[in-house]
Amino acid sequence: MQFGTAKCNSISTSSKHTKTKSTYKLHNHILQQVDSNRYLGLTLQSHLKQDTHINNITSYTNKSPQDSYSSQHMNEHTHKVIVRPKLEYCFSIWDPHNTH
DSSP states (O other): OOOOGGGOEEOOOOSSSSOOOOOOEETTEEOEEOSEEEETTEEEETTOOOHHHHHHHHHHHHTSOOTTSSOHHHHHHHIIIIIHHHHHTTGGGSOTTOOO
16 A cells, blocks of 8 residues: 555644654654644544534534525525534544533
């Protein structure tokens, strides 16, 4: 399997306040260290919070067609087909105790 090493990066997670700086290589290419990254539609963060992911999903759903020019039936259909699956994807990772 071939990897596009320029597209790869690393993210470190820890419960400690100070993280250990590690350098990772893939095929002699040093991977860039990032604080957040999208993977399979989920935004992962080094501090293990979901706020960036929730903000990205909220921004996406706010861009969906508005009801000012659509019928009620069309709005419901758009919500069920486009918005709802996006909101429910990876829903189980959200901590029910978080409030936004």
